[in-house]
Amino acid sequence: MRQPEEPTARVTIDARGILKAWNEGARRLLGHRPGQIVGHPAAELLADPATAPSLAGLAGLTRWNGTLTLLREDGAETAVRLLAHRLTGDDGATEWLVVSPGSADATPTPGSAEAPATAGDEAPESYEEMAEQSFRQSPCTMAIYDGSLRLRGLNQDMERVLGLTVDEVYGLRLPDMVPGADSEIVQRSMRQVLRTGVRRHHESAVRLEGYEHVSAWSVFLAPLRDTAGRVWGVILSAHDMTVQHTAQRRLLLVNEASTRIGASLDLVSTARELVAVTVPDFADFVTVDLLPAVVGGVDEPSPGPLSGHVVLRRVACRSVLEGSPEAVVQVGGTAFYPDASPAAECLITERGILHQVTDPGVNRWAAQAPDRAASMRRFGFHSTMAVPLRARGTTLGVATFSRHRSPDPFEQDDLLLAEEITARAAVCIDNARRYTRERETALTLQRSLxxxxxxxxxxxxxxxxxxxxxxxxxxxxxxxxxxxxxxxxxxxxxxxxxxxxxxxxxxxxxxxxxxxxxxxxxxxxxxxxxxxxxxxxxxxxxxxxxxxxxxxxxxxxxxxxxxxxxxxxxxxxxxxxxxxxxxxxxxxxxxxxxxxxxxxxxxxxxxxxxxxxxxxxxxxxxxxxxxxxxxxxxxxxxxxxxxxxxxxxxxxxxxxxxxxxxxxxxxxxxxxxxxxxxxxxxxxxxxxxxxxxxxxxxxxxxxRALDAHQVVTWELPSDPAVVARVRRDVSAQLTAWGLEEAVFTTELLVSELVTNAIRYAEAPIQLRLIHHHSLICEVSDGSNTAPHLRRARVFDEGGRGLLLVAQLTQSWGTRQGGVGKTIWAEQTLPVVERTFSMGE
Missing domain, CATH: 3.60.40.10 (PPM-type phosphatase domain)
Structure with a gap:
């Protein structure tokens, strides 16, 4: 029959050493009833009062365990195993919870009244039987190997994992049961455990019989010792970490995408970063196709979903195979997707598409895109995903992920991961597109200016x-x-x-x-x-x-x-x-x-x-x-x-x-x-x-410098009579330069400017002629007052000189110097045409 549960002795002692609580287990252990002992100093229970001062040092600990000799109610002494925890009471004060499994002299024996009860009606015959059953029924996945690293035992969970019973694999080594490089590595670690007696840990990824995917395992190896302490075997404990490993791998991929994608504001570089992040860790073959308006960076892509056949420009692709032989459309080429294709479907529906490749599906491709169907058959594509690249409500293109070397098909969680990565990439691509557009606008503006x-x-x-x-x-x-x-x-x-x-x-x-x-x-x-x-x-x-x-x-x-x-x-x-x-x-x-x-x-x-x-x-x-x-x-x-x-x-x-x-x-x-x-x-x-x-x-x-014969300068006295001489000198100089056609106009200009300088300005007065592509006449004086062009009234005697200068010249103006000003006028010279004879 089921044996009654024995209560554990529990006692509470406050910071002053006074007993606050005393349970039934404590009464059975020492015989004192709660009403007799609660409120008394705990030191009264010590058989040797000299022990009390040594216990004062426990104040700095949070936990203590040991054996003390205590007094029972009848005065008898008994050694008791104690475990004490320092706690904070409801009033915030420190107190100690002391528990005891019983007398230190009492050792439970199998089948005795103090032995632990089993879950059934009968207790096990021996602890050996209990240990054996606990190994067999343990929820941990375990196996025992002898000194030759041959299997000597499996528990039920390991049999489930292997799909084999202990009788079917007894005496085999690990690589014999689970072939592969990881098994060889684990076996080498087992040899080190046998040699050193030190535990080891190993992480392994293997494909087990009956498992749909590669599973990740955390393997712990511990030495198995005899009663003399000699290592005669190894116990292997394995924990299935596939779910955690997959979640961690996806999280790392998202983190890598966030740091690597968008490192530059170049649209093509961003697309290349997307395919570089996802191949080969996530997919075997990835392509990124964008709308032509996005690649051009000039036109704004149309908002909303697309419809009908889709025309895209390929900007990036990457494969686990060198040279990306799977690609039907090369980078820079135009990709045409019929409306029944995954790429077109995801752009029309504006959501990711998970597609398992089947023979009927490939046959439909053969009718619409025979080159793509041939590539699928040749390389053995079995799973694809098409995810739209969308940012700020605008569709930019599509990213397609495919597997043909990795045996695992894409799952719904993979689609969510692909959507997360492409969402980040789409924002970066849109940023690059907007930057490119702004840059081109700024360049166009700057070049025009x-x-x-x-x-x-x-x-x-x-x-x-x-x-x-x-x-x-x-x-x-x-x-x-x-x-x-x-x-x-x-x-x-x-x-x-x-x-x-x-x-x-x-x-x-x-x-x-x-x-x-x-x-x-x-x-x-x-x-x-x-x-x-x-x-x-x-x-x-x-x-x-x-x-x-x-x-x-x-x-x-x-x-x-x-x-x-x-x-x-x-x-x-x-x-x-x-x-x-x-x-x-x-x-x-x-x-x-x-x-x-x-x-x-x-x-x-x-x-x-x-x-x-x-x-x-x-x-x-x-x-x-x-x-x-x-x-x-x-x-x-x-x-x-x-x-x-x-x-x-x-x-x-x-x-x-x-x-x-x-x-x-x-x-x-x-x-x-x-x-x-x-x-x-x-x-x-x-x-x-x-x-x-x-x-x-x-x-x-x-x-360059103008030659001396191209510049002539006259210093003029402030005398009106000099004007006639100046006209003669200017005429002679122009004749020497071969500018006879400009003599009349230049004489008028010189006469007007020199006369104004003599009449209204101050000395020194200077006249200079400069002959290069045009003819420049400059009159300098010592005054800082600049003349202004105005229209003279009918009866005005003056005011028409500068108007005459403006009419006769290409341009004119005034500039200030260190001392005085200079009025200049520039004439366009006639083009001299030459007639060549046949002999020249």
Missing amino acids: LPKVLPEHAAVEAAFRYLPADSGAGVGGDWFDVIPLSGARVALVVGDVVGHGVQASATMGRLRTAVRTLADVDLPPDELLTHLDDLVNHLSMEAMGRPGRSARPSGRRTDGEARGESAGSGAESAGDVGATCLYAVYDPVSRHCSAARAGHPPPAVVSPDGTVEFLDVPAGPPLGLGGLPFETVETELAEGSLLALYTNGLVESRERGGDESTAALRAALARPAEPLEDICDAVLKALLLDRQTDDVALLLART
Whole structure:
């Protein structure tokens, strides 16, 4: 019969050592009733009171176990095994729970009243029988091997796993029962356990008979010892970890996809990352096909599901087989999917499709796409999934996953995993598409705002290079320009707007237009940058949603502003718009070059002998900061010198220091005799590394000088009588130049300009004629008052001179100098045609 359950002795003692609780098990053990003992010090139960002080050291422990000699109710002493736990009571105070299985002198014997009862009506005959049954019925999967590693025992769960009974495999080794490399590895570990007596752990993946998939096992090996402690066998305990292993593998795949997919803002690279992540760990063959509008990056794909036959562009594919021989459509080709195909079905339904390949299905493919059906039969495709690539409500394409080497078919959990990975990839592809579209828009805008060709000019021969960045930051705001000025001079400009994208390109266009407008006024470089700085401040205020401060009328900073007290200095000027700029003016008559810069890299000058120097132009603050003036530096250049203007994207690099970049630029420029186009290519090759992280603008200009016979200068007295002589001298000079047709017009211009200078201006007065592609007449005087064109009334005696000048010339204007001003007028010369004879 079932034996009655004996209660465990349980006693509670508070922090002061007073007994709080005493159960029936404690009464049976020591004989004290709860009413007699609760509330008394626990030390009264000790047979030897001297033991109490030694127990005080238990206060720092959370658990204690040992044997104490206690007093029974009748005064008899008994040794008791105790286990004590320190707990926190309901009142928050510390207390001890003490439990005991019984007297230390009492050892239960099989079948005795104190022996544990079995689940049945009868107790086992011996502990040996109990141990044997516990091994056989254990829920763990176990096997016993002897010293020769031959099987000597299996429990019931191991028999279930193997599909064999112990009698059918008795005496076999592990590789004999489960062939494979993993079994050989486990057997080698078993030999080490026999030799060392140390437990070992091994993880194995095997395909067992009767199992549909490869299963993952965690195998524990422990030595089996005899009573003398000698190792005479190995016990193997295996735990099926397939579910956990599969979940972990899928989680790792999702994590890898999140870190590897979308590493760049390139659409094709993102698609390649998707197939690289999923082959071979998830699928044997993966393709990514996108809508043509997505690949082009210009048109916006149509929202909503697709219908009918689907036309896609293949952007990536990968296979476990080298060269992806399964692919019917190669990367870059167009894929046509009939409406009954999994790819078209998933795009129409906007959900993933799990498809098991069958012979009837392949036969249907043979009628619609015979090349795909042939590939399926040849490589043995047995399971496919088609998952739409969708992001932000827009369908971008489809990813197809297939298996033909892996024997396991795709399951519903695999489809969920594929949808999770493709959802991440779709967002990255859409980001790349949007970035590509914005980049193309910015590039188109920037190229439309930059000069496509440089004008031919008598002062310089010029060449340029502009390269947009290939990083994810987008197109920047670099620009350059060559601007013809009066007096055969030329302005060379290079600038860089802070930021990237369409906004930077638009700002660059506004600044370039402003520079050309200010250059037409013939401002010195420092004043031009001052006006440009005002414009950038206005743009910054607009970007911040604040009204712009009024421009300084003179274009020059006041003393307070130079000390940083202007309203545009400090935080208010720190808007979303900023730029650097270098502005240089070269005069081919004097061969002087004047330059000023606003936070821009200095220009390089290459002399005709190949010596490279960087002009010492004060840096000045970047445009938009305000507070400090700009300074113009003037230098004389030898004819044939080379000026190099560039943006910081050419010389700034994370892989190379500033000194190294400067040395590389020197070496690349030190070839002045070569064509400018070749020098441009050499500079870019020497300075730019594999990855270009910023826009690069490079402008090279080789200086020319006008010959002495092309320029004639007369110093004139402030006497009206000199006008007639000047007309004669001009006529004689034009005749010497072979410009007889321009004599009449030029005499009128000279007469009007010189007369005005003598009548209204101050000495010194100078007349200069410049002959190159056009004829330029310049009259300089010592006055800073500039004339203005106006329409004279009927009875006015004057006011028609400048109107006459404007009518007779191609262009005219006034420029201020260091002392006084210069009024210039430019005439277009007639084209001289030559008639060639047959003999020439």
